[in-house]
Amino acid sequence: MKNLNLIPPAFKDRLRLRRVYALLREMIMAIMLYTIFLGITLLIARLVLVNNFTRIVNETTLVTRENRAVEQQIANMNKQISAAQTIQKTVVPxxxxxxxxxxxxxxxxxxxxxxxxxxxxxxxxxxxxxxxxxxxxxxxxxxxxxxxxxxxxxxxxxxxxxxxxxxxxxxxxxxxxxxxx
Known part of the structure; x- marks a missing residue:
């Protein structure tokens, strides 16, 4: 049995280009779908992290509110001590x-x-x-x-x-x- 090639060469080139175009289109679509999937995954992970951060901040601010007055007094005392030290450094005997x-x-x-x-x-x-x-x-x-x-x-x-x-x-x-x- 013999194969006859009745398709003209210009038409063969067009068919080959069409197959390459279809393959490229499918690859680009796959890459885009993969990128969209990764973007959605990262957004969900970000939302989970933001919610956890907010929860932790709310829990720890309850503890730090009680100590704020003491910390403020310590900061004021440290400022006074540093001011006294600078005055002592500039005093000439x-x-x-x-x-x-x-x-x-x-x-x-x-x-x-x-x-x-x-x-x-x-x-x-x-x-x-x-x-x-x-x-x-x-x-x-x-x-x-x-x-x-x-x-x-x-x-x-x-x-x-x-x-x-x-x-x-x-x-x-x-x-x-x-x-x-």
């Missing part, structure tokens, strides 16, 4: 500084003015008069040796006068190193 500083000023040196900066990075200035050059140099060496005073700078021109030497000293003060009473 002026009395202790002046007592310690007065101990290092030698005889013959008179301090006329002091401009002190509380920040250790800022430069403070001391203006005064020394009766002799030796008293001025003694004062400078005591300032250098003092642990709470750093970066002492006495200009050379202030060291030239033998008597009645007016001076301006720039320095940095570390108030946290000032000895307490």
């Amino acid at each position: 002026w009395a202790e500084f002046l007592v310690a500083f007065s101990k290092i000023v030698p005889e013959g040196v008179v301090i006329n003015s002091m401009q002190l900066e509380t920040d250790a990075n800022e430069r403070s200035t001391i203006n005064g008069k020394a009766s002799t050059r030796e008293a001025l140099l003694d004062f400078e060496s005591k300032l250098v040796e003092t642990p709470f005073i750093e970066k002492v700078n006495l200009p050379f021109k202030n060291k030239l006068d033998k008597t009645n030497a007016y001076f301006t000293i720039t320095l940095s003060v570390r108030f946290e190193k000032v000895p307490l009473f």
Whole structure:
């Protein structure tokens, strides 16, 4: 028996394209149905999770309502403590500084003015008069040796006068190193 191929080639191509189109359409429909099924499943899961979350929140808020007053008092007390700590950090021990500083000023040196900066990075200035050059140099060496005073700078021109030497000293003060009473 012989097979006769009576279908023209153009018609064969059309039939083949129609079969490919039908196959693609069925695959796309299957993918769309699968995507719709997954979307519905995720929506249902989301609703279940939201309901469980709402139930748990309602159960736990009953417990936390009783403790809110105590928690509020604790929060207020913590705020007051932190405010007190910041105030304590910014307090400068002026009395202790002046007592310690007065101990290092030698005889013959008179301090006329002091401009002190509380920040250790800022430069403070001391203006005064020394009766002799030796008293001025003694004062400078005591300032250098003092642990709470750093970066002492006495200009050379202030060291030239033998008597009645007016001076301006720039320095940095570390108030946290000032000895307490």
